[in-house]
Amino acid sequence: MKTDVYYFTGTGNSLAVAKDIAKEIKGEFISIPSVIGENNIRIDAKAIGIVFPVYMWGVPLIVERFIKKIENLNEKYIFAIVTYGGMPGSAINILEKIIERCGGKLSAGFKVHMPGNYTPMYGAIAKEKQQKLFDNWDKKVKIIAEYVKFNKQGKKENNNMLINFIFSGIIYKILAKNIPKMDKQFWSDEKCNECGICQKVCPVNNIEMIDSKPSWKGNCEQCFACLQWCPEKAIQYGKNTSTRERYHHPNANISDIIKRVRND
Ligand SMILES: Cc1cc2nc3c(=O)[nH]c(=O)nc-3n(C[C@H](O)[C@H](O)[C@H](O)COP(=O)(O)O)c2cc1C
Ligand code: SF4
Ligand code: SF4
Known part of the structure; x- marks a missing residue:
């Protein structure tokens, strides 16, 4: 089944993840900014992957705009992979709701711990620590590929409920509009x-x-x-x-x- 992997990235973590998963499942990888200027987006592939960084325990605004522009979302098998620096909150849950409001269904959502890039709070972590995270991803990409290749449904890697409620349910909602x-x-x-x-x-x-x-x-x-x-x-x-x-x-x-x- 043809799969298109759409990604958004600032510093390359989500690009690396999108490239790797696309290679494993023999899909295409396409950047969201390259299509966001279109009025409506029609996707021919039967399956879609969406890869992006967690921002403020939630979903980047451009990813939400992208999903809203897809005309034929209801026909697709959809999976998502979020990259995060330490606290993903329930970005996958927020994404799931956006997709549902647009008539689609998120079948699987995975989180991948990567080096953080939010310089206002911290600098880059040490190279050895970065490498450990990349090594973990090298193992996890195979597991995710096996899951989505067969269009499996149900896995959603969200955080615990209370953390989700505070950070993604309250704080993200306040911050996102600003x-x-x-x-x-x-x-x-x-x-x-x-x-x-x-x-x-x-x-x-x-x-x-x-x-x-x-x-x-x-x-x-x-x-x-x-x-x-x-x-x-x-x-x-x-x-x-x-x-x-x-x-x-x-x-x-x-x-x-x-x-x-x-x-x-
Ligand atoms: C504005 C901003 C907000 C972020 N918020 C979070 C967050 O809430 N939780 C988290 O774990 N990481 C957060 N991060 C870190 C990124 O999600 C993480 O480093 C991601 O892998 C970066 O992906 P990229 O290299 O594809 O841009 C944030 C980064 C930025 C720039
Ligand atoms: S942080 Fe804002 S201004 Fe800077 S590259 Fe990203 S979108 Fe552009
Ligand atoms: S701030 Fe100045 S040096 Fe830095 S990228 Fe922009 S133009 Fe180049």
Whole structure:
């Protein structure tokens, strides 16, 4: 059965996961930003995988917009894989409800622990710790592939109910509507060399260059690609990020991240 794996990523974890699962199940992998500009999305594949990072214990807004645009969701076998840095909450449960509201059904949802990339709270974890997480994923990808290849149903890897209720049920709902404007906290410091990479890696064209320096337009996904991929570490968020180690998945490079915007 033909399967399309759609992914969203800021720093490459979800790209690596999407690539690996697509390879295991012999599917295609397609970036969500490359199709999000279409009015309606019609998918020919019989099965769809959706891979994305957990943001604020919930689902990135672009993933919700993507699902709402799929015309023929009700005909598909749908599975999801969320990547997260430590506390996934019930992102899978939130996704399931979005899919149901659009007439579809989430058949299986998996979570994959990856290095965190939320620099306002922490820097990149040590390389050895990162490697352990990647090794775990190398094992888990085979298990997930066996499950979804045969269109199995029912597995949903959510967190415990109370945590879900507090973080995903209350906090995510409050934060989500403010996400587009959270870019007010980004700024570039004196290290900026005007290379323009931040503008190119933004999946939603939310950065314009004014006098060759980045300026954020208030329509942000909070993917942190701009901050993480700036070669000079010149992009900051709030007050505490300048000394924190940046992160991206070791197998992802800037051209993968730029390409994901157009998928060429
Ligand atoms: C704005 C933002 C919010 C995040 N919120 C969470 C969270 O609630 N729980 C969690 O475990 N990780 C959280 N993370 C970490 C990412 O989910 C994790 O690092 C993910 O694998 C990044 O995927 P990517 O490399 O494909 O962008 C957050 C990251 C960002 C940038
Ligand atoms: S990527 Fe960094 S150095 Fe390049 S223009 Fe943007 S802020 Fe400046
Ligand atoms: S402005 Fe930065 S954080 Fe916001 S969507 Fe663009 S790249 Fe991601």
